[in-house]
Amino acid sequence: MIKTDILIIGAGPVGLFAVFEAGLMKLRCHLIDIVSVPGGQLTELYPKKPIYDIPGYPKILAGKLISNLLKQAKPFKPGFTLGERAESFKKVGDFFEISTNMGTKLQGKVIFIAGGLGSMEPRKPKISLIDKFERKGIEFYVKDPDAYLNKKISISGGGDSALDWAIYFSKKSKYPINLIHRSKSFRANKDSVDKIFELSKAGKINLYLDSEVFSINGRNNHLKSLSVKDRNEINYTLETDYWFPLFGLVPKLGPIGNWGLDIVKNAIKVDNTNNYSTNIKGIFAIGDINTYDGKLKLILCGFHEATLAVHGAYEIIYPDKKKTLKYTTIQGVSGFD
Ligand SMILES: Cc1cc2nc3c(=O)[nH]c(=O)nc-3n(C[C@H](O)[C@H](O)[C@H](O)COP(=O)(O)OP(=O)(O)OC[C@H]3O[C@@H](n4cnc5c(N)ncnc54)[C@H](O)[C@@H]3O)c2cc1C
Numbered sequence: 001m002i003k004t005d006i007l008i009i010g011a012g013p014v015g016l017f018a019v020f021e022a023g024l025m026k027l028r029c030h031l032i033d034i035v036s037v038p039g040g041q042l043t044e045l046y047p048k049k050p051i052y053d054i055p056g057y058p059k060i061l062a063g064k065l066i067s068n069l070l071k072q073a074k075p076f077k078p079g080f081t082l083g084e085r086a087e088s089f090k091k092v093g094d095f096f097e098i099s100t101n102m103g104t105k106l107q108g109k110v111i112f113i114a115g116g117l118g119s120m121e122p123r124k125p126k127i128s129l130i131d132k133f134e135r136k137g138i139e140f141y142v143k144d145p146d147a148y149l150n151k152k153i154s155i156s157g158g159g160d161s162a163l164d165w166a167i168y169f170s171k172k173s174k175y176p177i178n179l180i181h182r183s184k185s186f187r188a189n190k191d192s193v194d195k196i197f198e199l200s201k202a203g204k205i206n207l208y209l210d211s212e213v214f215s216i217n218g219r220n221n222h223l224k225s226l227s228v229k230d231r232n233e234i235n236y237t238l239e240t241d242y243w244f245p246l247f248g249l250v251p252k253l254g255p256i257g258n259w260g261l262d263i264v265k266n267a268i269k270v271d272n273t274n275n276y277s278t279n280i281k282g283i284f285a286i287g288d289i290n291t292y293d294g295k296l297k298l299i300l301c302g303f304h305e306a307t308l309a310v311h312g313a314y315e316i317i318y319p320d321k322k323k324t325l326k327y328t329t330i331q332g333v334s335g336f337d
Pocket of ligand 1: 009010011013014015034035040045050052053084085086087115116117118119120254255286287289298299300302
């Protein structure tokens, strides 16, 4: 059983910054995210785009901001449960207990919902048997890359995620990687596209352009092969142990919508005069997922909300202790030089 002070749902920029602010007040955090890598929208939607409105950074790539936030949180040793969705919660004594879709149970004295636009659910292709073989060869997230090494891998998609994983696996696998894309051109970063064509020439990636998977075949309750056809209706059978259809993620408020929280237009109503608390005592909502008069969905606003929510959490966790604001310039941060 994972037990901590603050359970944070969502490892986007706001959840990650909350870890740092909590650490300054000696509160421990554990983050849960359905996506298998931290970073929220910045990692999933625009890792290579520059952001210009982070204070102190005239320009910073979204991916770099996330690696900086992880570095800033590291001294406080946050725990991570990635690739799992927070499904339900109940009260167990003084703790909230969250259960995930994979059955993991986690307890925290306080919950921060930093779920952004909602949990990022994969866009699933409409092919029969897709549900039957999900997690039995059909994988919508690359949860543990090493688990797939030296297996026959096929990837579908034309965006950054599909290309980045094709490049990653092609460097490590003894089999060439099949990359299937329904168009001739890719939407991904130009460097990645150039690399894909290079690896294709070197025989490390088999490219199937203008092509789509139209059926899946399994044996012994596991994926065995994919049937692919191109625009000229020419069919191929690709022997495949693992197929990653990486067609992007769609945010959904999901199960949190049924937790008894005040929901207004798909967002959680919070009291912005009381540390971004929700209508359930001990549950706070910060970042893109919350709403209040004047709300702006900006990273820097989420950072502010995270800071105040940590102060609210402290008052709940230590009701009898005096809370003082100490500057980091005065007290320093252990773990940093
Ligand atoms: C293209 C684009 C450009 C942008 N440019 C800027 C900009 O220049 N400046 C700026 O300030 N903002 C910008 N934004 C907005 C910014 O990305 C968001 O404000 C920010 O990502 C919000 O952070 P967050 O941590 O609240 O949520 P998110 O980044 O959305 O992260 C939330 C995480 O919570 C997870 N989650 C949700 N529910 C669950 C659940 N039940 N279980 C498990 N995990 C869950 C999600 O999977 C996700 O990973 C941009 C957004 C986009 C799309």
